[in-house]
Amino acid sequence: xxxxxxxxxxxxxxxxxxxxxxxxxxxxxxxxxxxxxxxxxxxxxxxxxxxxxxxxxxxxxxxxxxxxxxxxxxxxxxxxxxxxxxxxxxxxxxxxxxxxxxxxxxxxxxxxxxxxxxxxxxxxxxxxxxxxxxxxxxxxxxxxxxxxxxxxxxxxxxxxxxxxx
Amino acid sequence: xxxxxxxxxxxxxxxxxxxxxxxxxxxxxxxxxxxxxxxxxxxxxxxxxxxxxxxxxxxxxxxxxxxxxxxxxxxxxxxxxxxxxxxxxxxxxxxxxxxxxxxxxxxxxxxxxxxxxxxxxxxxxxx
Numbered sequence: 001x002x003x004x005x006x007x008x009x010x011x012x013x014x015x016x017x018x019x020x021x022x023x024x025x026x027x028x029x030x031x032x033x034x035x036x037x038x039x040x041x042x043x044x045x046x047x048x049x050x051x052x053x054x055x056x057x058x059x060x061x062x063x064x065x066x067x068x069x070x071x072x073x074x075x076x077x078x079x080x081x082x083x084x085x086x087x088x089x090x091x092x093x094x095x096x097x098x099x100x101x102x103x104x105x106x107x108x109x110x111x112x113x114x115x116x117x118x119x120x121x122x123x124x125x126x127x128x129x130x131x132x133x134x135x136x137x138x139x140x141x142x143x144x145x146x147x148x149x150x151x152x153x154x155x156x157x158x159x160x161x162x163x164x165x
Numbered sequence: 166x167x168x169x170x171x172x173x174x175x176x177x178x179x180x181x182x183x184x185x186x187x188x189x190x191x192x193x194x195x196x197x198x199x200x201x202x203x204x205x206x207x208x209x210x211x212x213x214x215x216x217x218x219x220x221x222x223x224x225x226x227x228x229x230x231x232x233x234x235x236x237x238x239x240x241x242x243x244x245x246x247x248x249x250x251x252x253x254x255x256x257x258x259x260x261x262x263x264x265x266x267x268x269x270x271x272x273x274x275x276x277x278x279x280x281x282x283x284x285x286x287x288x289x290x291x292x
Contacts, residue, residue, distance in 0.1 A: 037255060060230045060261070065199040067258040069188065072181055076166050088170040088179075091258040106259040110229050111248065112266050163188070 099137035
């Protein structure tokens, strides 16, 4: 797997825009401008798992399906690895005990056909504390255990690849 | 795999099944099928003939998918280059940046920021 690690960048989706090779993964230790749809900020301190995957070229319909399925894939991993019951708030947010734990944002560039497509995932793994105004939690807070970010990253990419076979 | 999701305090049971190349999602007793790969064979309805090509599509930019016009990067009268950002269409699950297919001068922008557009709606006409 082609993984590119960055220390501190604006957002992994932003960096991914300039990369065309499918299945390249951009990982950031922290994001200065992590965001959800529109201008919604995504709190991205060190400890969380922030990554973007360059997707193979396909049509917008498939990409919609893939985006929804990614929420299911991550929920499945949370459920199976940590024995936690997550809730998916459609379209793409995952909650544990009514607190947000994961957000997903697919961004495409379309010129007649889809020219570039990237799916960005922000998963709160090893974050100990959130600002009180954020209704958020992390896997570490829920499980009281340190989470292996790389292990989770690999699982997500592996499961997502299956959707393109 | 099975899940429960909650939308506005109502709980739904979801089941995902993989069948050959398709993914089926069951919500309660309703079933939705998705092709997980582009397995539709390309059909050629008309044999290759030397019909002159008249491509009117170059003169207009259509919405490739339904969504909200969340960003407009150009104004009427602007000359745009091939590949230049025109607007962003935000659908529930995705943000789609639409770029110019060809260079041209923007004659008219038919929708405004925040408008909901349908797939196929003409958004911009070019001269």
